[in-house]
Amino acid sequence: MGAEFVALSLPPILIGSLAALACALPGNFLLLRRQALIGDAISHVVLPGIVVGFLLTGTVSTWPMLLGAAAAALVAVGAIQLIQRIGRIEPGAAMGVVFTTLFAAGVLLLEQSDTSNVHLDVQHALYGNLESLIWIDATGWQSLLDPEALAWMPPELIRMALVCLIVMAFIGLLWRPLAISTFDEGFARTLGIPATLLGLALVTVSAIAAVAAFDAVGSIIVIAMFICPPATARLMTDRLAVQVALSAVFALVSAVVGYVLAGYGPIWLGYADAVSAAGMIATVSGLLLAAAALVGPRRRGQSA
Amino acid sequence: MGDAPLRVRGLTVSYGASPAVFSADMTVAPGAMTAIIGPNGAGKSTLLKAVLGIVPRVSGQIEVFGAALERQRARIAYVPQRASVDWDFPTRVIDVVEMGLYRRVGLIGRLTRQHRATAGDCLARVGMSDFATRQIGQLSGGQQQRVFLARALAQGADLYMLDEPFAGVDAATEKAIIDVLKSLKDEGRTILAVHHDLSTVPDYFDRVFVINKSPVAEGTVAQAFTQDTLQQAYGGRLATGLLDQLFPATPAAAAPAFPARPS
Numbered sequence: 001m002g003a004e005f006v007a008l009s010l011p012p013i014l015i016g017s018l019a020a021l022a023c024a025l026p027g028n029f030l031l032l033r034r035q036a037l038i039g040d041a042i043s044h045v046v047l048p049g050i051v052v053g054f055l056l057t058g059t060v061s062t063w064p065m066l067l068g069a070a071a072a073a074l075v076a077v078g079a080i081q082l083i084q085r086i087g088r089i090e091p092g093a094a095m096g097v098v099f100t101t102l103f104a105a106g107v108l109l110l111e112q113s114d115t116s117n118v119h120l121d122v123q124h125a126l127y128g129n130l131e132s133l134i135w136i137d138a139t140g141w142q143s144l145l146d147p148e149a150l151a152w153m154p155p156e157l158i159r160m161a162l163v164c165l166i167v168m169a170f171i172g173l174l175w176r177p178l179a180i181s182t183f184d185e186g187f188a189r190t191l192g193i194p195a196t197l198l199g200l201a202l203v204t205v206s207a208i209a210a211v212a213a214f215d216a217v218g219s220i221i222v223i224a225m226f227i228c229p230p231a232t233a234r235l236m237t238d239r240l241a242v243q244v245a246l247s248a249v250f251a252l253v254s255a256v257v258g259y260v261l262a263g264y265g266p267i268w269l270g271y272a273d274a275v276s277a278a279g280m281i282a283t284v285s286g287l288l289l290a291a292a293a294l295v296g297p298r299r300r301g302q303s304a
Numbered sequence: 305m306g307d308a309p310l311r312v313r314g315l316t317v318s319y320g321a322s323p324a325v326f327s328a329d330m331t332v333a334p335g336a337m338t339a340i341i342g343p344n345g346a347g348k349s350t351l352l353k354a355v356l357g358i359v360p361r362v363s364g365q366i367e368v369f370g371a372a373l374e375r376q377r378a379r380i381a382y383v384p385q386r387a388s389v390d391w392d393f394p395t396r397v398i399d400v401v402e403m404g405l406y407r408r409v410g411l412i413g414r415l416t417r418q419h420r421a422t423a424g425d426c427l428a429r430v431g432m433s434d435f436a437t438r439q440i441g442q443l444s445g446g447q448q449q450r451v452f453l454a455r456a457l458a459q460g461a462d463l464y465m466l467d468e469p470f471a472g473v474d475a476a477t478e479k480a481i482i483d484v485l486k487s488l489k490d491e492g493r494t495i496l497a498v499h500h501d502l503s504t505v506p507d508y509f510d511r512v513f514v515i516n517k518s519p520v521a522e523g524t525v526a527q528a529f530t531q532d533t534l535q536q537a538y539g540g541r542l543a544t545g546l547l548d549q550l551f552p553a554t555p556a557a558a559a560p561a562f563p564a565r566p567s
Contacts, residue, residue, distance in 0.1 A: 032393060176411060180403050184389045186358045187455075190382040191406050192374065238439035240394050298394075298439075 007138040009263070011154050012130045016221070016255040016281055018160040019213035022167045023225035024251035026206040028244045029171075031230045032182050037095065038203060039226025042210040043219035044099040045069075045076040047106030050215075055113055069211045076102055127278035128218025130259070133157070156216040163212040170205045171244070174198065179240055217278055224282035225251055232289045235296030254285035307370025309334050309463040309494040310355065315364030317347065317354040324350040326518045328364070332463070335492050337485060339499040339509040341529075343538045346516045348498040349385065349467050356382055356465065368463065378407050381461035383452045385468050391441045397451050398436040401427055404458030426457040431480050446477030453481055464488060466497040470504075482508055502546060505529055 023039060030036050046069035053068025076098050083094040137143065137152040144150070171178065181188035181195040188195045206226070213222045233246035258281030263274045293299065310332040317325040325347035332338055340348045353359045355366055357373060368376035381404070401423040402415060409415055427433050430450040440448060449469060456464060464485070470478050485495050485508075499505065505512060505525065512529045514520040514537045521533035531551045534542060 032390075173412060176406060176409070179395075180406060183393050183395060183400075183403070184384065186353065186356075186384050186388060187382055187403070189358045190356045190377070190380060192377040193406075234394060238394050239396060239399070243394050 003138070003140040006140055006143060007136060008134050009259070010138075011135045011157055012133050012277065013256055013259050015133050015154065015157050015160050015216050016130055016259055016277065017252050018157075018164045019217045019221055020225045020229070020251035020255040020281070020285075021248055022160065022164045022209040023206075023213055023222055024229040024247045025167050025171055025244065026202060026209060027226040028230040028233070028240075028247050029178055029182050029202055030206060030226060031234070032240075033199070033202075035203070036227050036230075037092075039206060039210055040223045041076070041095055041099045042073060042207050043214050043222040044103035044106075045072045046211050046214055047219070048072050048102050048109055049106075051106050051109040051113065055109070065215065066211055069214075070207070072102065073207055126218050127220045127276050128214075128216060130217050130221075130277045131263075131274070133216070159212055160216050163209055167205055167209050170201070174201075178202065217281075220278050220282045224285045225254070228282075228285035228289045229254065232285075232292040232296075235289075235292040235298050238298055250285065250288050254281050254288060258282070258284040308332055308367075309369055310496065311365075311367040312351075312355060313365040313367075315351065315354060315366070316362040317350050317359060317364075318362050319350075323362070323517065325354060325515075328515065328519050330513055330519065330522060332494060332496050332513075333511055334494050335489065336510040337489055337495040337497070337508065338511040338513055339497055339505050340513045340515060341499055341502065341505065341537070342515040342520070343541050346537065348515060351515065352465055352467055352496075352498055356380070378459075379462045381456035381459035381464045383449075383456045383464070383466040383469055385471065386445060386449050386452065388467075391443075391448060393440065395440055396436070397432065397438050397440055397443070398423055398427065400440060400451050401454045401458050404455040407459070422460075423454075423458055426454040427451075429457055430454045430484060444474070446473035449473050450477055450480060453484060457484070461493070463494045463496065466495070468498050468500055471500060502534070502550060506550075 027036065027039060030038055049068035049070070049072025050065045051068070052072070053064040053066075056068075057064040079098045079102075080091070080094045083089055083097060084091060087094070089097070133154040133156055135143075135149075135153050137149040139149070177188065177193045177198055180191065181193050181198055185195045188198075210222050210226070213225070229247040229250035230243070232250045233243040236246055237243050259277045261284065262277040262280035265280070266273060266275055308331050310330070312328060312330040315325055315328040315330075316323055324345075328347075328351060330351075340351060342348050350359060354361045354364070355373075366373050369379060373380075402409075402419070404426070405415070405419050405423065409419060424433065424436070427436055430453050432447060432450050432454060435443065435447065435451075440451065443451065453466075453469065456466075466485075469481055469485075473481070485497075489495060497509075499509070506529065509525060511522075511524050513522050514528060514533045516537040516539075520537040521528040521530075529550075531547055534547065534550075
């Protein structure tokens, strides 16, 4: 089991867990600020950006794609403002229209462009290529200590770990101002907390997490992880710090259990093929939320 | 004592095209309780928020104890309108009060036992000690208002600014809040509150600032809280019965038993 597990299952599980964590942690604050759909939005908007980045450079390297994603996010924000002003459409609907349109445009671009020789297609955009993130050079657990083998780890792993660190550092260092300004923005300003800047920083960090996770695991996980683990955690506690900690636990549980179920569940049930890990991870996170909604101690109407 | 707790010059605030506050001057007297009064939409809350930098101002100068606002943040405490936050937020009463300690604890400093004791004292001062570990959504409106006041107390400020602290609270809470405010005044601190209920102005406050977009009058209750200034600010929107009750020297024909409270 050792060698095969380290080479084939460990990297995807780690990458999936890191991606889940990177999205779920800022998701707590977005959810409480009623901005939870921003994760959804970003992960849709980045598709055309990534495709354009690819078309302009002809490679699937990270930087052009990330820059393309960032540019697409800017275009989206501008378009939302424009539609709200000119079309007199409420903000939520304007968001929905812009993100769906941009995602659809991304799909069209993908179809029309010659991306057949690279792993850039609609399926990839939706549920990523988690299973293909393998570590061929690994021969067993001892490879974790072998610098030569380590050099051939999937680059997504390093990138996702880095992004996860950025997210955790941001939330850890700015915990107090984030909590205060999320609860009571006006009061936060009177304390001298730059609330607008902090809100922008939160959205930016969320965008970094969304783009990195999108690249590694596809948009389904991104959308699910921004909302499901925080929402589940909210139903379990009335304390912000506990909620954030629990959301991390639920994100990790979803990633690990989802990956294992996708890989082995169908076989246990007698089917031949594994199912999409991204789909299963997102499904597990949704089931956790459903369970918490049914029996969680802090459902609406439940008192302490 | 030379520097007024708050001095505002030529403050104009605008939401969209029309100004919400226009060219307001204001000088808050030290160690007194001042009410900001005026009709709905007169810019009372906006004035407070603009002074505190919560909403941007078009023009105007703000001086707090003789210096720029940014340098005096630590000397100001603020109690926002209760309805301005989501009370379903995952936080307990004591956590909210500890938010008031932010400037003292700092970005990543640890809450010491002393900090916690301070927060507990502030909660006790508003009579809410028994509710320290409750989720804030489980409190009544009056209790929520007291928690906000306790948070302001934790700020340990010299100038307290409150936005409608008595709006929608029960009688016991109103009494508790006014007692705390009066004790703050006795300690030499300054209080400035947006206030809606004209009938309690003379009982609660020393001074008034009457505004209807632009300032109408400013001074002690005897000077500025007059039939004349109120009529000027409220126009026809003031129930005649209320004026009769407030200024019984000029009796009118048929006064209703209860004043219609502006809502």
